[in-house]
Amino acid sequence: MSLELLSSNKTFGGWHKQYQHVSATLKCAMRFAIYLPPATADGAKVPVLYWLSGLTCTDENFMQKAGAFRAAAELGIAIVAPDTSPRGEGVADDPDGAYDLGLGAGFYVNATQAPWAEHYQMYDYVLQELPELIEQHFPVSSQRSVSGHSMGGHGALVLALNNPERFSSVSAFSPIANPVNCPWGQKAFKAYLGEDRDTWRAYDATELMGQGGSTPALVDQGEGDNFLTEQLKPEALKAAADKSGYPLTLRLQPGYDHSYYFIASFIDDHLRFHAQHLHLHSA
């Protein structure tokens, strides 16, 4: 697996870099970004936080807007941000160009339906191929945590809940917490997974959290978020956690909306949360 360096910027004593590689899982060229904290300059292997972005995003939204590098540099955590869907010629897109299906809207599932199944295998890409690539090419340990926003918050929760051995902790901002019961999730799952709703449940954080688990989870949700009631449904996630005794911390933040202005306000808390669990596990 070879990597092509696309850009490189020094920031907070470390390096932000964008790479392209050909993904065997997705059968297309994919871009991702990585932040390498200053500790890696001394040869140290650092843990990795995977960040999954929301609808319409690429690797750039988080890296440019979240303000995460100061804390990542201090704590000694690398951050990896993949794209939100396969891309390129021959990759299916919504014929109407909808923002919530197709390009930029992979929903971190393995699609089973035509025309999506050929390339839309974001679950396996983020779970398997990307970490293998990262751990082969960069000075990182195999300690991983995962976080994300909106569609990416859904992805982070689902990946961590299904794979407790792979992630030390999980967090999310404004996640689509119960996609089987909201318009965004139903539209995407019907297209990617088909009409049989039983196949949807493995990708629903509320369903999974209701089954229990022990991976520490932190969720921040703005109370001024326009998508809160119809699409996000954190109260369903909380009820499932309460029922199963899952260690979920849900924080409702008065006045905050769905934007990166919200994420930036609390990203330091999330990095400290992950650092605590990453360092405990690697000690």
Add this chain to the structure above:
Amino acid sequence: MSLELLSSNKTFGGWHKQYQHVSATLKCAMRFAIYLPPATADGAKVPVLYWLSGLTCTDENFMQKAGAFRAAAELGIAIVAPDTSPRGEGVADDPDGAYDLGLGAGFYVNATQAPWAEHYQMYDYVLQELPELIEQHFPVSSQRSVSGHSMGGHGALVLALNNPERFSSVSAFSPIANPVNCPWGQKAFKAYLGEDRDTWRAYDATELMGQGGSTPALVDQGEGDNFLTEQLKPEALKAAADKSGYPLTLRLQPGYDHSYYFIASFIDDHLRFHAQHLHLHSA
């Protein structure tokens, strides 16, 4: 002077807001953004840092990418980011669509030449009209500092050096420090101010700093900046300051480039620098 609110986001306990107003100076509608720190919610009047952006930017680049709100919230400083040129129908632009002349490239001067003079009066707009508007409509004091990046670093230095009674301190990232001696500056000044180079000197930070002054100035410059040698020329500014005894702190930062990844890395230092001088003056 009336203001139209365009957007509003809670961030770091305060508010980022975008407004539009009709500028009498520029004879067009102008957008700006303001960050109001949490202290203003209690009715406190806070000082203001004006941020002037670089070529091609609007108010959004700094507000989305600089990561300045955490420190601004802690220190109790409002930040105001104007656009980088007049905009809209009837506003002259470069006929070839160049990025370094016309729209997005006002260079913070008062143009005297056709077709620019009609709208391109950014110096007066930023010096007079905008602060009047801000101090009329928001809970801020008349304590002001100014900072900026690249073309905006030039603007910040020139405004502060020409108007020591208006600004408590000035800082810049990667400023165009000697525009009369670099391609960007010569192209813009020739267009906006005409062939007589004597008229350029009031807009050249190196020329002005060589005349002395006492407004504290902090400049950060990345040594990995592609524009360093041909366009920015911080060494000329430093030589002028050394000659006149001007209180300039110039920091060369190894490895950093011209991007917001560089600005974000050191913006906290700039906010603390301004806070120190703003609070001294208001005490």
